[in-house]
Amino acid sequence: MTxxxxxxxxxxxxxxxxxVTVLMKPNADPHSFGISAxxxxxVERSGLIVYNGLGLEEGILHTVRAPEQSGVPALPVGERVDPISYTSDDAAGKPGPHFWTDPAACAPR
Known part of the structure; x- marks a missing residue:
């Protein structure tokens, strides 16, 4: 988990x-978090990688995607829920990665 x-x-x-192993420690900023070697x-030895998938953890996305491309199963959770869309700024209309703030949006599609 990221x-x-x-x-x-x-x-x-x-x-x-x-x-279940979580990469980020409590209070880590997922937008700028980096992981150790x-x-x-x-992550490369994982049985399953669970990550947000909507740009929340962009600092480690390459570390998640490399094992995924090598065959490690991965679940981008944000792609499986109905997230709230941004309504302002440059991200207007794009899905917000903070989908857990709306429990109804977390129901699988």
Missing amino acids: TNILGDITRAIVDGQAQ QQAAE
Whole structure:
């Protein structure tokens, strides 16, 4: 998992049947977060990578996408929910990556 929120959701779903590792520590800024070489190697050995997928964790997106392109299963959660769209600024009309702020939007499509 890239973020603590996705880690919490994943832990609730797997209910102790799989190890869940979260890359970002509490209070880390997902927009500028970077990971260590050790964490990158851990991602490459993952059984599943769960990430936002809507540009929230752009600082580590290359680290997520490389193992995905090598065959590691990945789940871009934002692509599976109905996120709120931005209404102003340069991002108007684009899906907002903070989809967990609207529980109704988190229902899978």
